[in-house]
Amino acid sequence: MRHLLPLPVALPLLGAALLVATGRRLPRIAVEIAGFVVSGGTAALTLVLLLDSAPTMTEWVGAWPPAGRESVGILVVGDGPALGMATLASLLTLAALAYSWRYFDAPPHGHTGAFTALMLVFQGAMCGFALAGDLFNAFVFFELMSVVAYALTGYRIDEAKAVQGALTFGIVNSLGAYALLLGIALLYARTGELAMARIGHGLDATGPGGPDALVLASFVLVLTGLLVKAAAVPFHFWLPDAHAVAPTPVCMLLSGVMVELGAYGVWRVYGTVFAGPGGIPAADLTRALVALGALTAVTGAVMCWYQRHIKRLLAYSTVAHTGLFLVGLGVLTPEADGGVALYLLGHAGVKAALFACAGALLDRFGSVDEHSLHGRGRPLRATGVMCAVGALGLAGLPPFGTALGKAVTEEAVGGPLTVVYVAASAITAGAVLRVTARVFLGLGPRPRDAEYETSGSDEEPETTGLLSRIPDTMTTVPAVLLAAALAVGVVPGFGTLVARSVARAGPGGAHAAAHWTAHGVLLGVASAVLAVALAGLAVIRPDWTSAPGWAAPLRRLQSGHVGDYVAWLLVGTTVLGALALPGVLGS
Amino acid sequence: MHVLPYLVAAYLFLTGCYGLATSRNLIHAVGCLAVCQSATYVLLLAVGYRDGGTAPVFSDIRPGSRPVVDPVVQALTLTDIVVGATVTALLLALVLQIAKRHGTVDPDELRELRG
Numbered sequence: 293m294r295h296l297l298p299l300p301v302a303l304p305l306l307g308a309a310l311l312v313a314t315g316r317r318l319p320r321i322a323v324e325i326a327g328f329v330v331s332g333g334t335a336a337l338t339l340v341l342l343l344d345s346a347p348t349m350t351e352w353v354g355a356w357p358p359a360g361r362e363s364v365g366i367l368v369v370g371d372g373p374a375l376g377m378a379t380l381a382s383l384l385t386l387a388a389l390a391y392s393w394r395y396f397d398a399p400p401h402g403h404t405g406a407f408t409a410l411m412l413v414f415q416g417a418m419c420g421f422a423l424a425g426d427l428f429n430a431f432v433f434f435e436l437m438s439v440v441a442y443a444l445t446g447y448r449i450d451e452a453k454a455v456q457g458a459l460t461f462g463i464v465n466s467l468g469a470y471a472l473l474l475g476i477a478l479l480y481a482r483t484g485e486l487a488m489a490r491i492g493h494g495l496d497a498t499g500p501g502g503p504d505a506l507v508l509a510s511f512v513l514v515l516t517g518l519l520v521k522a523a524a525v526p527f528h529f530w531l532p533d534a535h536a537v538a539p540t541p542v543c544m545l546l547s548g549v550m551v552e553l554g555a556y557g558v559w560r561v562y563g564t565v566f567a568g569p570g571g572i573p574a575a576d577l578t579r580a581l582v583a584l585g586a587l588t589a590v591t592g593a594v595m596c597w598y599q600r601h602i603k604r605l606l607a608y609s610t611v612a613h614t615g616l617f618l619v620g621l622g623v624l625t626p627e628a629d630g631g632v633a634l635y636l637l638g639h640a641g642v643k644a645a646l647f648a649c650a651g652a653l654l655d656r657f658g659s660v661d662e663h664s665l666h667g668r669g670r671p672l673r674a675t676g677v678m679c680a681v682g683a684l685g686l687a688g689l690p691p692f693g694t695a696l697g698k699a700v701t702e703e704a705v706g707g708p709l710t711v712v713y714v715a716a717s718a719i720t721a722g723a724v725l726r727v728t729a730r731v732f733l734g735l736g737p738r739p740r741d742a743e744y745e746t747s748g749s750d751e752e753p754e755t756t757g758l759l760s761r762i763p764d765t766m767t768t769v770p771a772v773l774l775a776a777a778l779a780v781g782v783v784p785g786f787g788t789l790v791a792r793s794v795a796r797a798g799p800g801g802a803h804a805a806a807h808w809t810a811h812g813v814l815l816g817v818a819s820a821v822l823a824v825a826l827a828g829l830a831v832i833r834p835d836w837t838s839a840p841g842w843a844a845p846l847r848r849l850q851s852g853h854v855g856d857y858v859a860w861l862l863v864g865t866t867v868l869g870a871l872a873l874p875g876v877l878g879s
Numbered sequence: 880m881h882v883l884p885y886l887v888a889a890y891l892f893l894t895g896c897y898g899l900a901t902s903r904n905l906i907h908a909v910g911c912l913a914v915c916q917s918a919t920y921v922l923l924l925a926v927g928y929r930d931g932g933t934a935p936v937f938s939d940i941r942p943g944s945r946p947v948v949d950p951v952v953q954a955l956t957l958t959d960i961v962v963g964a965t966v967t968a969l970l971l972a973l974v975l976q977i978a979k980r981h982g983t984v985d986p987d988e989l990r991e992l993r994g
Contacts, residue, residue, distance in 0.1 A: 364951060428955055435962045439969060446973050452980035456989050459973045463899065463912055466966050473919045473959065474892065480952065481926040533992045598994075745994035852993035854908065854986050858899040 294349040296341060297368045297423065300378050301433075303334045304416035308409040315405025327389050327408035331415055335382035338419065342375040346796065350425060367425035367487045372793025373633065377422035377556050380640055381549045385415040388541040391648055391769040395541065395755060407447065414440045414545060421553055426487040427476045427514075427565070430557065434472065434521065438465045441550060445538040451752055457537035460854045464530040465520055467861060472517025478510035479565070488564040495570035503572055508876045511572050512869045514561055515580075519864070522554025524618055525588040526864040528611050529850060529857040532595075535607030536746065539754050540651030543603060544644040547610040552636050555617045559629065563798055574624050576875035580868055581622025586712050588615030591846070593719040598843055600739075601748030602650045602660040602727055606643065609686065609720035613639050616713055620701040626804040630791025631700030634780060634806060637790070638693025641777030642685035645770035646724060649679045652762050653731070655755045661748035662727050663741065667734025674767045676732030678774060683728060683827075685777050687721030689820035690813045693780025696787050698819075699812020710815065718819045722826030729831045736831035745847070884925030892918035905974045905984040909967060916963045920956050927952035 307330030315323050341349070349370040352358070356365030389411060417440055420433035442465075446458030480486060483494025495507060503511075516527070523531040531551065535543050558581070566572045592612030599605035613635075620632035652675045654660050657668060669676055688695040698717065702710045729735045741747070753759070780786060787806035795804035829836060849856075895915030902908040927949030933940070935950035978984050 428958075432958060432962065435966070439962075439965055442969055442973070446976070449976045450980070452977075453991055455973050455976040455980060457992060459905065459970060459977060460992075462966070462970050462973065463908060466912055466970075467896070467899070467915060470892070470915050470919050474888070474922055477919065477922045477926055477952070477955075480955075486951075536992065746992055847994045850993055852990045854905075855900040855902055858896055862896055862900075 293341065293344050294351045294370065296337065297349055297351040297370045298353050300334050300338045300341070300382065301416050301420040301423065303337070304330060304412040304419070307331075308412040308416070311405040311409040311412070315409065316403070318404065320404055323405040323408055324389070324393060327412060328386070330412055331382065331386045331389055334415065334419070335379065335386050338375055338379040338382050341370055342372070342379050345370055345372050345375050346793065348797065363485070363487055363490065366429055368423050369425035370423060371797040372790075373556065373560070373797050374422050376633065376790070376793070377549070377553060378419040380637065381418035381422065381545075381553075382415055384545055384548045384640060384644060385411055387644060387769050387773060388544045390765055391544065391651070392539075392541040393763075393765045410440055410444050410447070411541075411545075414444065418549060418553060422556065425489070427479065427491065427561070428486045430488075431469065431473050431476055434517070434557075435466075435469050437550065437553070438462075438469060438521075441465075441534075441542075441546060444542040445534050445546075447539055447542070448752070448754070451537065454537040457533040460852075460857065461530045461534035463854050464527075464857050464861060467858060468517045468520025468527065470517075471513045471520075471865065475510040475513030475515075475517065478506055478513065482506055482510070488561065492565045492568050492571065495565070496568040498570065503570065503876050505876065507566075507571065508869065508872060511566055511872060512865060514565075515558065515868055516861070516865045518554050518557040518561065519584070519868070520554070520861065521551065522558065522614050522618065523551050523588075523611050524584045524614065524864075525591045525611075526860040526867075528588065528592070529860060531611055532604050532607040532850065533852065535610070536601055536604040536748070540603075540647055540654065543606075543647045543651075547607065547647060548640040548644040551610055551614055552617065552640065555614055555621060555632075555636070558618070559621050572872055573875035573878075576872045578622050578624060579874075580871040581618050582709070583871060584868070585615045585618030585620075585622055586709065588612070588618060589712050589716040590615070593716040594843060594846060595850070596720045597723045598847065599723070599745070600662040601746045602653065602662060603647070604746055604748065605662075605723055605727065606646055606650060609723070610643060612716045612720050613643075616698075616701070616716055619709060619712065620705060623705050625704050626795035626798050627791070628701050628704035629798055630794045630804045630806050631697050631702075631704055633697070633790050633794045634693055634787055635697025635701055638685065638695070638697055638777045638780045641773045641780070642682050642692070642694060645678060645773040645777070646682040646686070648766065648770035648773070649675050649682065651754070652766050654751055655753045655759045655766075656762060658753045658758055659749045659751055662730055663739055663747070664749045665731045666738045667731070669732040670734060672732065672762060675762060675770075676728060678767070678770050679728045679732065680725065681774055682770070683721045683724035683823065684820055685774065686717065686724060687820040687823040688717045688816045690808065690816045691778065691781040693777050695812070695816040696781040696806060696808060699809060699816060700787070700791070700806045702815060703809065703812060714815055714819050714822070718822035718826065721819070721823035722830070725823055725827035726830040729827055737834060739834040881925075881928075884921055884928070888918045888922035888925065891915070891921060903985055903987065905977060905986060906971070908986065909970045909974060912970070913963065913967055916959070919959055923952045923956045923959065
């Protein structure tokens with residue numbers, strides 16, 4: 293079975309190459325079916341491998357096992373979390389391809405299949421990043437994933453905003469990737485190894501007295517790259533710009549799984565490389581991740597609330613939720629890791645479904661502006677219902693998978709941070725419910741326009757002209773995604789299965805379980821009630837909830853200027869170094 | 880160990896970042912990104928350097944007869960260059976489209992996405 297491990301990477305790449313080579317001679321329907329077959333086949337393969345992932349499978353690609361102590365081969369690791377992320381990425385790609393069935397205008401002559409091929413490369417790259425067992429291949433797949441994402445974000449090259457968002461995305465993410473590579477080079481300089489587990493052993497062997505400046509520098513650089521991908525504050529500025537302009541099926545993948553892969557990378561790299569005595573002490577990682585994560589959750593939630601551009605609003609909610617994931621990963625307990633894994637699965641379904649609903653609005657009305665769409669969504673009953681259900685899922689209303697994951701994480705994190713979890717999920721869900729009430733029910737007066745914002749009206753629809761009715765694929769896909777998010781919380785034993793598989797892959801190898809508790813259910817219901825209350829208040833009294841003066845400086849930081857974002861990236865790197873410094877000084 | 884190559888790598892990375900942050904032209908910004916990337920080439924090659932080492936090609940020297948520089952980092956650098964070429968080409972294509980759609984390549988004038 294382990295010999296099949298490289299296939300989830302190779303199959304989509306091969307499929308993409310074939311589509312690019314033959315696409316121009318094939319009719320469009322054949323190209324789209326081929327995309328389905330390759331993507332679905334890969335998803336099935338990852339699922340089969342996932343069911344067989346205990347004990348952990350490892351494979352040296354091309355039969356290059358380590359000779360003695362030296363290893364130069366490419367290592368692929370298939371444990372529960374790695375194959376779980378690969379499966380999630382594959383299933384979401386399949387969903388996005390189904391959603392985009394006959395979606396775009398007839399592609400330019402000679403480029404049939406380009407979109408499908410790019411989606412397949414994206415799928416392969418995400419699988420590769422999830423499965424990579426050595427840092428350099430993690431970097432290569434990180435860059436491949438990024439480059440395809442830039443191309444997909446700017447896919448509609450005639451759209452002024454799309455190319456601008458794609459360029460910002462490209463510059464900031466590539467800079468992050470180079471920081472990651474600098475960190476990898478420093479680790480190689482110290483240990484002479486690239487496989488993650490071997491670097492970890494090497495650090496412990498060469499630095500028994502604790503970490504030194506070189507280890508700290510490599511830690512900060514590697515984490516900078518991964519946190520740029522995970523869109524932690526202050527590395528997050530690219531995300532709203534990219535997600536607001538990318539085609540909707542691409543947004544489903546970007547928000548549902550690519551950003552979360554950054555958080556997964558942080559978990560994987562810390563656990564295998566830096567967790568030993570020669571690495572970074574646990575207290576320092578906790579300080580860094582909990583501080584940045586909480587800041588990210590709060591910033592994301594506040595910015596989410598004040599958006600009127602619906603896709604941008606959803607993008608900020610992704611920022612807030614990644615913050616919550618980072619806080620959960622930061623406390624370094626197997627229970628919290630399992631909780632974050634469940635939360636992430638539920639969030640992927642809910643967020644992709646919400647983006648799918650926003651896409652339906654865009655293609656029906658040519659606008660994703662909450663103000664100008666006021667009351668116009670009434671005919672789209674199914675989309676409206678799914679939007680409301682998705683918002684409740686985002687708030688963590690039991691029995692959604694998000695609620696189970698959030699409850700388990702909250703319990704493991706404990707203390708005042710529970711407030712951050714409840715508030716961030718309630719505010720983001722409240723914003724989505726507010727949009728639903730205004731757009732699909734036409735409740736409340738039409739709000740006034742603010743001065744410093746991206747409106748989201750006058751957008752080009754992604755389909756051939758405006759749709760007169762929403763096609764079945766565009767309502768079925770979000771419904772299936774919401775059902776999947778529900779299933780994560782409802783299917784008996786699934787939570788414990790995920791928690792156990794994550795704990796087994798973690799450093800401690802401990803046992804963990806995930807159950808519904810009265811405490812967790814109450815907090816979940818409280819978030820949902822708070823979200824409904826916030827949305828109700830916003831709809832009835834728009835003046836009370838419009839942007840106050842104190843939020844203006846925060847909004848002004850999102851200036852749309854790529855140079856500012858690069859400067860913030862450097863600030864973030866410095867902050868990360870300062871947060872991790874005490875452990876190095878103390879040793 | 881020679882410190883100079885490491886200082887050069889750090890200098891290149893920070894210079895590139897400074898250029899990116901203060902850039903008034905997107906083509907210049909993409910160039911600055913390439914400067915940042917060249918810091919990774921310098922660092923990788925510096926890591927693999929051995930005193931008195933020669934190129935790791937064993938056609939005319941016997942393995943083990945004299946030190947060679949680390950071939951792994953050279954392979955990594957080559958991969959890195961390929962990655963860099965792809966990124967630069969794609970970003971320049973995007974700049975071209977920005978110039979066509981917005982009529983400017985000055986990031987100060989591209990302020991549509993904000994708030």
